[in-house]
Amino acid sequence: MLPDLTDLTTLRDLMRDAPCADAAARQAAQERNGQLTKPPGALGRLEDLAIWYAGWRGNGRPTITTPQVIVFAGNHGVTAQGVSAFPAEVTVQMVANFQHGGAAINQLARAAGARMDVHALDLDRPTADFTQGPAMSEADLLAALRVGWAAVDADADLLVVGEMGIGNTTSAAAICHALFGGAAEDWTGRGTGVDDAGLQVKTRVVAEGVARNGGGALDGLQILARLGGREIAAMAGAIAAARMLRIPVILDGFICGAAAACLQQLNSSALDHAVAGHQSAEGAHRDLLTRLGKEPLLALNLRLGEGSGAALAISILKGAVACHSGMATFAEAGVAGSA
Template identity: 45%
Template sequence: MTSTTPFDDFRSLLATLPAADAAAEDRIRMLFAKADKPKASLGRIEDIAAWLGAWSGRAPPAVNRPLVAIFAGNHGAVRHAVSPRPVAATANAVELCAAGGAAINQVCIANDLGLKVFDLALDIPTGDITEAAALDERGCAATMAFGMEAVAGGADLLCLGDLGVGNSTIAAALCAALFGGKGGDWVGPGSGADAAMMARKVDVIDRALALHGASLGDPLEALRRVGGREFAAICGAILAARMQKIPVLLDGFVATAAAAVLHAANPAALDHCLLASLSPEPGHARAAQKLGLRPLLDFGISHGEGIGAGLAAGLVKAAALTSSGMAAAVRR
C-alpha cells in the first residue's frame, strides 16, 4: 500500500503544469508587427503584452479583473530581536489596509485594482526556526491550499504581496536553504536593522540551516522548516493562478523567496510570473538573478504590501491596451 503525505497533491500539480498558449503569443506579436510604428520600438511593452496573452490565452490580451492579494504572517524567530518593529505591527498593518489607509489602498485606487488581505493566524506565530520547524507538513500544506483560494472569486491578473514582521529574515533563510550559502550571504537591513540586529539575523539563519540542513534538499520541506505561512500561501496562490491561466506579478523579497520554492521543484513553475519590483534588500537582487527574473520597476521600494506589484499592474494594463488599440500601419 502506497503511503500519502499532505504535500503529494502539490507535487502532482508541480509535475503537470499547463504550458503557455504559444498561438496567442504569436498573434499578439503579429499585432505589434502590423502596428503603425517602427519595429520593436515599444521594447518591453511588447514583451509584457505577449507574456500576458501567452499565459491568459487571450489575444489581444486584456486586464479586466486585476487583484492584489496580500498574505500576512508572524514568525517565532522574531523573539531573537531581528526586527525593529514589534510583532503587533503585522496586525496593525492588516487593519490599516482594511480601513483603506495603507499605501497599497491608494495604489489600488489609482490603478483600479481589487484588493484582498489575508490574516494567516497572526496570533499564533510559526515555530522558531532555530529550534524547530516553522510548520508541520499538514499545516504547511493547508496554508498552501488556503493561498490557492485567493483567486477563487476570479481574476485575470494576480499581484502578490506580503506583510509580516521579521519576514525578510525568513526570506533570507529560505533563499539560503534553496540556493546555498550562509546567513551573511542573504540578509539585509529589512525594515531598518542596525549592525547588531543584522548580526542577530545572520545568527538566526545559520542556526536554522544547521538544525534543518539534512532536510533542506526538498523544496517543500525547506518551505515548511525555514519558511512561514505567508510564504506557503504565496506558493499556493502562484500554483492556483497557473492552473487557472492567470498571469502573476511578484512583489518584493518575500514573494520572490516563496516563488523560489516552486522553481526549485520545477524550473518551469514561474514561467507565468513576472517580477514587478526589486527591493533594496541585497538578497532580493541575488535571488532574482538566480531565478532569471528581471524586474519591471526598480524604485527602491521596501515597504511591502504588494505596492510594487500594484504599480506594475498599471504598466501591464497599459501594455494590454497598447497591443489591442494601436492602429495598423497603412501599406503603400
Template identity: 55%
Template sequence: MPRSATGLPFDDFRALLGSMPGPDAAAVAAIRARDAELTKPAGSLGRMEELAEWLGAWQGRAQPAVLRPLVAIFAGNHGVAARGVSAYPASVTQQMVENFAAGGAAINQICIAHDLGLKVFDLALDVPTGDITIEPALDEPGCAATMAFGMEATADGIDLLILGEMGIGNTTVAAALAAGLFGGKGADWVGPGTGLDAEGVAHKAAIVDQALALNEGSLADPLEALRRLGGRELAAIVGAILAARMSRIPVIVDGYVATAAAAVLYRLDPSALDHCQFGHLSAEPAHAKLLKLMGKRPLLDLGMRLGEGTGAALAAGLVKAAALIHTGMATFAQAHVAGPAAT
C-alpha cells in the same frame, strides 16, 4: 484540495507540478502578427511588447486584457520575531492588516491609482509559526493546508494576480529559506529589513545561521525547506502561484519575501514560474541575487523595500498599459499611415 492517495499532504502539490499547462502558442503568434502591423517601428516599445505577449500566452487570448486584477496580500506572524530580528514588534502585523482594511496603507493608494482589486488574507496572526532557531516553522499538514488556502486567491474570475505579503520578521525567514534553497550563510542573504543598523543585521544573520544549523541535512526537498524555514504567508504565496498556473492566470510577484516563496516552486521545477513576472527589484540587498539565480528580470527598480505588494502593484500598471497598447493601437492600414518601406 483533496488528500492524495498516499495521504501525504505535499503529494497533491507535486502532482499539480506534473500537470501544469504551458503557454498558448497560437495566442502568441496572433499577438506577434498584429504587433507587426501596429503604427510603430518594430520593437520600439521594448519590454511592453514582451508583456503583451506574456499576458496573452498565459491568458490564452489573442487579445490580452486585464479586466479583473487582484492584489492579494498574505499576512502572517513568526515565532522568530521574538529573537529581535526586526526594528518593529510583531504586533505591527495585525495593526497593518487593520490599516489595509481602513484604506490607509501605500498599497491602498496604488490600487486606487491603477484600478486594482485588493484582498488581505489573515493567516492565523494570533498563532505565530514556530521559532525556526529551535523548531520547524510549520508541520507538514499545516504547511500544506496554508498552501491550499493560498490557492483561494485565484477565485472569482480574476485575470491577473498580484502577490504581496505582510509579516514582521519575514525578511529573516525569507533569508533562511533562500539559503536553504540555494546555499550560503545568513550573511549572504540578510539585509536591514524594516530598518536594522549594522549590528542588527549581523544579529539577524546569526539567527539565520542557527536555523540553518538546526535543519542541516533536511533541506534538499524545497517543500520541506518551506515548512521548516518559511512562514504562513510564504506558504500561501506558493499555493497561489501554483493555482494561478493551473487556471492560466498570469502572476506578478512582489519583492524579496514573495520572491523567496516563489523560489520554492523554481527549485521544484524552473518552468513553474514561466507565468510570473517579478514586479520590482527590492532595495533589500539579496533580492537581486535571488532573481539572478532564477534568471528573472524585474520590471521596475525604484529603490523600494516596503513589501505589502507595492512594487508588484505598480508593475501591474505597466501590464495593463501593455494590454491596452496592443489591443487599442491602430494598424497602419486602419490609420492610413504608410508602413515600413519594403527592402
C-alpha cells in the same frame, strides 16, 4: 476550476505537470505586434510583455480588466530572537490598517484598478522559532498553502500577492540560503531597518536556522515548512493556483520571491507565468531575481512589502497590453508600412 489541494503530493504533481501558455495565442500576438503602427521593436520590452500576457490568457488581443491584489499576513516565532526593528504586534495592527484602507497598498491597488483582499493566517499562533526546529508542521504548511490556493479569484486576469509579517525577511533569507547556498550574510539584509548589531543577530539566526533545518535533499515545500511563515506559504499557494488558472502573476519583492523560489525548486518552469514587478532595496533581491531568471520592471528603492512594488507594475503591464490590443495596424490606419 481548481482541483482540491488535499495534500502536498498533489501540489508537487500539479507543479510538475503545470499548464503552459497558449502557443496559438502567443503566435497571434506576435503577428499582430508586427503589424502595429510603429517601427519594429519601438515599444521595447512592452511588446514582449504584451505577447507573454496574451499567451497566458489564450487571446492574441487581450485586455486587463480584473486585476487582483491579495495580501497575506502571518506571525513568526523567530521574532523572539530580536531580528526586527518592530515588535510582532505590528502585524495585527497593520492588518487592521489594510482592512480600513489606510496602507500604501490600498492606495496603489485602487490606483491600478485592482480588487484587494486581505487574509490573516492564525496571527495568534506564530510559527515556531526555526532555530529550535521546523517553523511549521506539514499540516500547518498545507493549511497555509490552501488559504492562498483558495484566495485567487478565477475571474481575475492578473494577480499580485503581497505580505505582512514582522520577521519575514529573516524567514525569506533563510529560505534563499537553504535553496541556493552561499553564506547566511549573502542573503540577510536589514529588512525593516535593523542597525548593525541587529543585522549581526539576524545573520546568526539565519545561519542557525538553516543549519538546524536545511540539511539533506529537501525540496522547496519541505524548506518552506521548516523555514517559512504562513503568509509566505499562502503566497506560494496563490502563485501556484494562478498557474493552474493561467492567470499571469506580477511578483513583488524579496519575500514574495522567496515564496516563488520554493515553487521553482519543484519545477524549473513553474514561474513562467510570472514577471518581477520590481527590484527592492533589500540587498539580496537582485541575486534572487537572477536565480529566478526574472528582470524587474521597476527599480524604485522600495522596501515596504505588502505587494507595493508589484501593484505599481500593474500599470506597466496594463500599458503594454493596451498598446498591443488598442493600436491600429498599418492596414487599419491606412499608413504605409516599412519597405
